[in-house]
Amino acid sequence: MTTPRRRSQQDLSVHKRQVENLQRRLLLKEMLSLGALGMLAGCDLQDGDAVDKVLWTMSRWNDRVQAKLFSRTRLAPTYEASRITRPFPFNAFYPEYDAPDIDGAAFRLQLSGKIDDKRAWTLADLRALPQSGQITRHICIEGWSAIGEWRGVAFRTFLERIGADMTARYVGFKCADKYYSSLDMETAMHPQTLLALDFGADPLPAEYGFPLKLRVPTKLGFKNPKHIAEIFVTNDYPGGYWEDQGYNWFSGV
Amino acid sequence: MPVHPLPIRVFHWLNAFAMTCMATSGWAIYNASPLFGFTFPAWATLGGWLGGAVAWHFAAMWLLAGNGLFYLAYGLASGHFRRRFLPLSPSGIMTDLLAALKFRLPHEAGTYNAVQRLLYILVLLLGVLAVASGLAIWKPVQLWWLSAAFGDFATARYVHFLAMAGIVGFVAVHLILVVLVPRSLLPMLTGRHSSSHEVSS
Ligand code: HEM
Numbered sequence: 342m343t344t345p346r347r348r349s350q351q352d353l354s355v356h357k358r359q360v361e362n363l364q365r366r367l368l369l370k371e372m373l374s375l376g377a378l379g380m381l382a383g384c385d386l387q388d389g390d391a392v393d394k395v396l397w398t399m400s401r402w403n404d405r406v407q408a409k410l411f412s413r414t415r416l417a418p419t420y421e422a423s424r425i426t427r428p429f430p431f432n433a434f435y436p437e438y439d440a441p442d443i444d445g446a447a448f449r450l451q452l453s454g455k456i457d458d459k460r461a462w463t464l465a466d467l468r469a470l471p472q473s474g475q476i477t478r479h480i481c482i483e484g485w486s487a488i489g490e491w492r493g494v495a496f497r498t499f500l501e502r503i504g505a506d507m508t509a510r511y512v513g514f515k516c517a518d519k520y521y522s523s524l525d526m527e528t529a530m531h532p533q534t535l536l537a538l539d540f541g542a543d544p545l546p547a548e549y550g551f552p553l554k555l556r557v558p559t560k561l562g563f564k565n566p567k568h569i570a571e572i573f574v575t576n577d578y579p580g581g582y583w584e585d586q587g588y589n590w591f592s593g594v
Numbered sequence: 595m596p597v598h599p600l601p602i603r604v605f606h607w608l609n610a611f612a613m614t615c616m617a618t619s620g621w622a623i624y625n626a627s628p629l630f631g632f633t634f635p636a637w638a639t640l641g642g643w644l645g646g647a648v649a650w651h652f653a654a655m656w657l658l659a660g661n662g663l664f665y666l667a668y669g670l671a672s673g674h675f676r677r678r679f680l681p682l683s684p685s686g687i688m689t690d691l692l693a694a695l696k697f698r699l700p701h702e703a704g705t706y707n708a709v710q711r712l713l714y715i716l717v718l719l720l721g722v723l724a725v726a727s728g729l730a731i732w733k734p735v736q737l738w739w740l741s742a743a744f745g746d747f748a749t750a751r752y753v754h755f756l757a758m759a760g761i762v763g764f765v766a767v768h769l770i771l772v773v774l775v776p777r778s779l780l781p782m783l784t785g786r787h788s789s790s791h792e793v794s795s
Contacts, residue, residue, distance in 0.1 A: 386646050396646075399653035410736045417735045418746070478747060480734065482648060483626035486747055559735050587645035589652065594735050 386587035400589050407591040408525060417533055417558035417594075420476045425541070426487035431548045432562065433518070434582065440547045441517045441568050448552050454513070454573035457504025464552055467538060470494045470502065475533055477558035479565070480594050491556040493537035497530045505574045513579035514555060517568040522581035524557065524564065525591065533558050536569075561592040596785035602674065603785060605665040612661060613761065615640060615654035616724075620758055622647030629755055652732075659725055679711045687712055701775045717764040724757035 386393050431437045449461035474492030500507065507530065513523040528534060535556040538544060545551045550567025557565050563583050573579075584590045598606070622639035626647075641647030669675040686708035693699040694709055706714065726740065730750040734741040744750035772779050780786070 386649055396649040396653055399656070400649055403652050410733060412736060415736060415738070418738060478734075480747060481627070483644065484623060484629075484751060485627040583645065587649055589648065594733060 397587075400587075403589055404591040407593045408527070411525075411527060411559070411593050413527060413531060415559075417475075417477050420478070420488050422476060422490070424488050425476060425490055429489050429540075429549070430485065430487050432481060432483075433567070434520070435518070437548050439518075442547065443517055443552055443568065445544075445552050450553060450569065451571040452503055452573070453571060454575045455506035455509045456574050459503075464538070467494055467499075467536070467553075470498060472538075474535065474537075474539070475558070477533065477556075479558075479562050481562040482588060482592070490541045491535055491537040491554070492539035492541075493535050493553075493556070495532070496534040496536045496555065497532070499536050500529065500574075509574045510576050511574070511579055513573045513575060514566040514569050515571040515573075516566050517570045520566055520568070520582050521579070522564055522566045522584065523579040523590075524555075524560070528557060528559055528593070531557075531559055559593055561594060563588060564592050597781040598785050599674070600785060601668050602665075603782060605661055605668070606782060608657065608661045609665070612654050612658035613721075613765070615650055616658055617758055617762055619647040619650035619654065623651060624755065629752060655725075655728065662721060662725065678706055679715055682708060682711050682715070701778060713764060713767070717761060720757050720760040720764070724754065724761060727751075727754035727757055730754075 386396055433440065445464055448464055450463075450467070451461050452459045471494065472492055473495055474490060476488060476490040478486050478488050480486045500512070505512070507526060510526055511523050512526060512529040513521070515521050524534075537550070537554045537556040538552065540546060540549045545554055545567075550569075553569040554567045555565055555569060564581075581588075581590070618638060618640035621634035622641045623644065625633045625636075625639065626644045639647065641650045690699060690708040694707070699707055699709075727744055727750050729737055730741040730744050731747060731754055734747040734750070741747055741750055744753050
């Protein structure tokens with residue numbers, strides 16, 4: 342098995358050099374003809390070619406830069422109730438009528454990973470914790486933004502209550518609609534990060550994430566998971582539904 | 595003395611590449627949620643899908659901003675800006691604008707007329723505006739003061755788009771002029787005049 346393989350690798354390396362030379366000349370020509378972009382336009386993070394690798398590497402670099410820029414104490418701007426966007430836009434990877442239909446009375450929030458007390462939580466348990474809220478701007482990666490009001494439990498309070506390992510790197514979320522995402526611990530502990538139960542004065546409606554949504558005004562919208570079914574704390578990078586396809590993981594604002 | 599010193603040529607072509615990436619990936623991002631009643635044709639966009647476009651935008655921005663900073667530092671420190679872009683007076687602009695409209699403005703490689711000087715300064719400022727408004731919509735919380743300088747996130751987004759439109763408008767005119775005066779292209783590649791003009795230089 343090994344010999345033919347090695348021989349073909351040698352042949353390949355010669356070919357590779359020739360192809361590389363050719364490519365270099367072609368690239369130069371392309372640059373001059375300003376046609377280079379036509380060649381690059383197909384690179385979209387999906388097929389693992391060389392340009393995709395550069396884009397992924399830059400995205401990891403941007404994660405690090407953003408973690409440095411992030412301040413634990415800097416608060417997202419808050420707004421007057423009169424600025425709230427009505428109607429608030431619906432957004433998900435499926436149409437509105439497919440939003441999961443969840444029975445609040447039977448609901449149990451599951452906990453796993455580096456957490457001392459993994460007892461499941463009912464909605465009544467969560468409502469018994471101190472409630473707070475803010476009116477903040479939700480910013481979507483698509484470019485639109487909308488101002489909304491969310492209320493619930495300060496996520497840091499919740500993490501403390503369940504004995505989460507606050508020295509772990511990530512908090513992950515699994516959702517009832519098969520969505521999943523994760524946050525850095527710093528952002529999870531930010532004073533405005535909220536385990537939201539209410540949208541405005543009422544419990545979250547189905548389209549905005551009933552029964553539980555994480556509201557993170559220091560992140561883009563897709564890092565605000567809805568219909569949360571399970572929360573876990575881990576040191577192993579958990580990724581996310583969009584993150585695994587190429588959205589930048591940190592995506593702070 | 596070359597018409598365009600080597601650093602300027604390197605800055606110019608790196609910027610051309612970075613700007614093209616930024617504008618075409620920006621158009622793809624714009625298409626995901628258009629600010630106005632039109633979208634950009636898919637063939638003119640970079641990235642294939644929103645995630646790809648955003649990845650391009652946030653990768654090429656480092657090249658754009660890094661190259662831009664070195665260019666500004668070089669231009670100021672070496673006297674290049676002073677020599678090429680100054681002096682600039684309203685009357686000089688009027689005279690040269692009229693001459694240009696009558697197609698009587700000569701092209702001298704390496705010496706810019708008043709209209710060119712004005713446009714080059716304006717597009718530099720538009721570049722700074724695109725970067726500043728870009729940072730304001732990238733980090734509206736961490737760089738809240740920058741966002742506030744443009745109003746808020748939503749208004750900064752319009753400023754960012756308009757800065758792009760201004761730059762693209764400049765590039766369109768710039769390319770038309772290169773087509774009209776093709777001998778201006780070679781010096782930006784090689785630094786030298788094309789041979790037929792070597793004698794006069
Ligand atoms: C350091 C420089 C820059 C930064 C940090 C930056 C950042 C951004 C950000 C954060 C967005 C919104 C992305 C989203 O909604 O997911 C954006 C959109 C966009 N950018 Fe930039 N950008 C920069 C430079 C430029 C330049 C130089 C151009 C054009 C020449 C450009 C053109 C655009 C366009 C057309 C959009 C879409 C506008 C919209 O619909 O919101 N950007 N940019």
